[in-house]
Amino acid sequence: MIRIILASASALSLAACAVGPDYRPPAPLLAKDSPFLTASPATSTAATDNDRWWQLYRDPVLDGLIADALAANTDIRVAVARLARARASLREVRGDRQPQATAGASATYGRYSAIQRPPGVRQQDWTIDTGLDVAYEVDLFGRVSRNIEAARGEVGAAQADADAVRVAVVADTTRAYADAASAAERLAVAERIVALIDRSLRVTQGRARAGLTTGLDTARIAALRNQRQADVPALAAERQAALFRLATLTGRLPADLPPIAAGRTTTLRLDQPIPVGDGFTLLARRPDVRAAERRLAAATARIGVATADLYPRISLGGSIGSTGTGVGDLFGAGPLNWVLGPLLNWSVNPTRARARIAGAEADSRAALATFDGTVLTAVEETETALSNYARALERRAALQAARDQAAVAARITRAQQREGQIDSLAQLDAERTFADTQAALALADAQIARQQIDLFRALGGSWNA
Secondary structure (H helix, E strand, C coil): CHHHHHHHHHHHHCCCCCCCCCCCCCCCCCCCCCCCCCCCCCCEECCCCCCCHHHHHCCHHHHHHHHHHHHHCHHHHHHHHHHHHHHHHHHHHHHHHCCEEEEEEEEEEEECCCCCCCCCCCCEEEEEEEEEEEEEEECCCCHHHHHHHHHHHHHHHHHHHHHHHHHHHHHHHHHHHHHHHHHHHHHHHHHHHHHHHHHHHHHHHHHHHCCCCCHHHHHHHHHHHHHHHCHHHHHHHHHHHHHHHHHHHCCCCHHHCCHHHHCCCCCCCCCCCEECCCHHHHHHHCHHHHHHHHHHHHHHHHHHHHHHCCCCEEEEEEEEEEEECCHHHHHCCCCEEEEEEEEEECCCCHHHHHHHHHHHHHHHHHHHHHHHHHHHHHHHHHHHHHHHHHHHHHHHHHHHHHHHHHHHHHHHHHHHHHCCCCCHHHHHHHHHHHHHHHHHHHHHHHHHHHHHHHHHHHCCCCCCC
16 A cells, blocks of 8 residues: 555656745855955965864964864854754654654444344454554645755754854864963063062162162152052963863863963964955855855745645545454454545635745845845954954054063163162153053063954854864
8 A cells, every 4th residue: 555655646746846936045245256355465365274273373282172172062062962953853854755654553342232233243342443544745836845945954054053153162262272371471471570670679779778869769669569560460360260261161170171271371373374265265164154044045945835835735645444353353354444545635725825925035035134144244254353463463563662662761771770870760660661561562462362363263264173
């Protein structure tokens, strides 16, 4: 019987057609080889190889931490579970292409009246019924195929969402590691500044004891020294917070973070331009763009699902069963019954069906707008990250020049103060300027590392390890 149903279904499927619009990817907003407006040869290159971008920092400890994060991060585990759920839904929808079989059996004990009792059957006895029902929906109008198409789109979107989470986790892990390292470097700078002011304070105290200066000068330098000392615990706390965040990102408790993760004491630096490619390749890399495109495909397919409700559903089905007063009757010479034929199910309510079609079309337009908005946001984020990175490098160059000049001025004023050529107020001002430029330069290095990571994240850099 199942062979008969499948043969009939195959013949009908040849004439089947899927109603609703066929999906076509939207026209790209960016042409191929579209350069970024803010890309600079000094900071970026047209190369598009972004695989394992964090390895550009040449830090094996960072490589190991990212491998741990990709394996154990809780956000990634959630995204992978959602992807598995989408795949399970696709398998469920695909099941509609297969015949649906239902088997049943029942046993009852009762008493027949003298009129109802069949010949040879006791008036009071057991009655056993068994049956097998088989049905197959002939997808003449594409309801099943469009459902499968929509489910495939959702699987693609879930896959892209999982990739987006991985990109974010890699970027956040790199940033936490960079923040801890830059905080350690800034902490060392702050301690050097305190030590430098301590030397100036000792000289001023010696001059005060010799009657060459007043206690006011000593108090001023001591106040500057204490002000800079106050920066030390704040930077130490900032470093600890970054390490705690790094532990969470790698799926660990803070106490379980390996000591080597805190071993770096210099800010992450690149020794080559960042490979950014062009705008068109950006859209192929960004997982949020891919997710939006897949959701648009799913929404388009659901128009076909809604349109199919305008037409009847045709199923081929059959059933076979037997009724007897014992097991021997069921499989022996007992009565056997079977039926075979098509079943037509048509909900004739075009108003509701067309309302569902209109709703699906509205969802599709919203998905297209979301896709276009995602593309625009991707380009905006990348252009902004490129611009911020270039400006941060320019700012650092200016700060380094200022720091170098302030160092020269501080050395000159120290020598002049020892020789009594200037008062302590001028020397104090020079020390304060030097301390400020040193701290600002260390902070600029930390900001450059963050700008680099933001740029890699905006580029949708590969997370594959």
